[in-house]
Amino acid sequence: MRIEQWLPKGLGRLRDAGDRRIVERWARWQPLRRQHRQPEHRPTSPGQACGIPQEIRAVVRLLEWLPEQGSSLAACTQNHINVYLATGPAGRLRIRPFLHRTSRRQHTRALTAPSYTSSLAVGIVAADTRWYLVHRLVHEPDLAVRDRAAGLLLLLFARSPSWICALTRDDVLDDGATLSLCLGTHPVEIPQPFDGMLREPVHHPVSKAQRLESGPSRWLLPGARAGRPMEPVSLSRRLKALGIRPRPTRNASLMDLPAGLPVVVFSRLLGFTQATAANWTIDSGGDDGRYAAHRIRRATANTEGTAIPVPPQHDG
Template identity: 35%
Template sequence: MTSDQATRRRETGHFVRWAKKQKLTSLDFPATRWGGPSGTIDTEARWGQARRLLHDDALAPEDRVAGLLVLLYAQWPSTISRLTLDHVHVDDEQVRLSLGREPVILPEPLDDLVRHLPARRRGHAAIGDHATSPWLFPGGQPGRPISSFRLAERLRDLGIHSGQARSTALFQLATDLPAAVLARMLGIHITVAVAWQRASSGDWTTYAAEASRRNNT
């Protein structure tokens, strides 16, 4: 993990710190301070992938929904894998999904995909138990959700790299929404929302100050 070629430092760090807290190891793995958003932003590729997931009926419904939650709502596979039926709110007019404190109203045709996903769930956790399994994305073990690693792997098979796709989604969302709304809607920390907003040149504090100056002239 100390070499330049090491991969999955983030996941390994979480594990080592958990193991030390459980007194299973004396190893130390300091958390890395997040330096703000970075990476190449390719919005055209993002929308191309989203259109494919929205309209390609040959793909598994659960993969389509998971991919769209990454591409459109900047969710990590680890968060998506823990979603339950209680996070989905359906009525006659709309489908809402709770990703943060404020439910998101899903647009068409994503709303229909999520509306019908519970009846189409796959995985041993849901086999013969569709009515009681709580997981929206059941995994290979009864009573357990799909692992974040397996979900990310399935998305990679579709050409979706979760980290890059999430960065692109956050970059775009931050240009359109105030940081507080972004944090409530996506379930991210307010400091992360502010950092992305500034990176996308969508700093609402600066905008408000400029608007105030314009109104006073």
């Protein structure tokens, strides 16, 4: 709904009314329709909510760029598209779905662009940078405790901002001596001094809306609205202010964690499916990944709709 309300403003930068109609029809028929058809049990993720406006903005920027080159959407050639993509960031590749539609509808000539995919090779921070950030969060007490706790969850356990914001007080198991956190199917014991950082938001929650709530918030990181958690976008902004870029640092964690763990342990520890755990293990160079991936593919091909069997463990 917020995207649909934003759409007229996003398209208002286009001076040509015909271009605005073409972009609006594409936006409503493809990216927005794709979200409308998403199953109810799979709510829109923060990444999807941000990705659709970015896709539309990429198209708007193309249509703003063409008149500067003495061209228009109808007169655009593949050479224009190639120059546009070669002289800007990778996000410009998001115009591909729009070009395919305008080509089919004959609004333009037959135009195309490479698929937009994130590159793991460039979307990852160095290991020493990651451990520097961990050291900083552990040893700088002047930083806000909730920011330190959220940053360590991302750096040490590869938790995304949306996952961290969804944590509740019930996910923290504390018997006074040992603190555990429900990351996957089995609670994970949190070592010192990280356990103290997680106890702080449990016992002393910080929220602008706290005075409007009748009791303690159920959320580990309460948001500015009563009864709601912190928004993932807000948490990402706070982490970036500390020098922690969520996606590259999470990728670094996902490359490091499975390298020393069997796929089954990695899957159960962090709550990933075995297929996802196997893929990350392969990318990290682990030995267990290819075997687990083979077992998963074979089980899926032989028994459609049944649970994936757990690969057996081997000594050593």
